[in-house]
Amino acid sequence: xxxxxxxxxxxxxxxxxxxxxxxxxxxxxxxxxxxxxxxxxxxxxxxxxxxxxxxxxxxxxxxxxxxxxxxxxxxxxxxxxxxxxxxxxxxxxxxxxxxxxxxxxxxxxxxxxxxxxxxxxxxxxxxxxxxxxxxxxxxxxxxxxxxxxxxxxxxxxxxxxxxxxxxxxxxxxxxxxxxxxxxxx
Numbered sequence: 494x495x496x497x498x499x500x501x502x503x504x505x506x507x508x509x510x511x512x513x514x515x516x517x518x519x520x521x522x523x524x525x526x527x528x529x530x531x532x533x534x535x536x537x538x539x540x541x542x543x544x545x546x547x548x549x550x551x552x553x554x555x556x557x558x559x560x561x562x563x564x565x566x567x568x569x570x571x572x573x574x575x576x577x578x579x580x581x582x583x584x585x586x587x588x589x590x591x592x593x594x595x596x597x598x599x600x601x602x603x604x605x606x607x608x609x610x611x612x613x614x615x616x617x618x619x620x621x622x623x624x625x626x627x628x629x630x631x632x633x634x635x636x637x638x639x640x641x642x643x644x645x646x647x648x649x650x651x652x653x654x655x656x657x658x659x660x661x662x663x664x665x666x667x668x669x670x671x672x673x674x675x676x677x678x
């Protein structure tokens with residue numbers, strides 16, 4: 494480790510992360526961390542047979558994974574600013590006072606929603622590997638296994654991986670600058 498890293502006040506400098514590219518975290522030792530993001534699905538609104546089938550298929554899937562993996566959940570702030578802007582445009586263009594009142598109520602609800610700092614929980618299955626062929630095989634295995642259980646997934650994006658790192662480093666808050674470690678004198 495270089496003296497720059499040892500004396501650094503930034504958390505990222507203490508981590509073995511070299512880069513985030515192509516949906517993978519590249520580590521200093523040339524290993525790559527990647528995986529899949531599971532698209533949300535509320536199985537609790539399904540009938541009990543369908544729900545139990547999905548849970549059973551997930552058990553089979555998890556038992557079939559023959560490599561080390563991490564199941565991670567991360568909270569991501571919900572951004573409805575585009576929705577709010579659309580509502581505001583509709584409000585400004587509407588002539589009927591009754592419809593304006595309804596749109597105004599929707600805007601108020603959306604603003605309340607934003608003030609409460611609502612987050613959406615996202616789930617990821619991540620793994621670490623060097624070999625690009627094995628990475629692709631594992632990604633296919635994960636996506637197919639989740640699909641067989643009735644869940645959709647996609648390979649993690651660079652943004653997804655930053656959200657995961659922010660969740661661990663910054664208590665879920667996205668930052669534009671580096672994380673500062675407290676001074677220990």
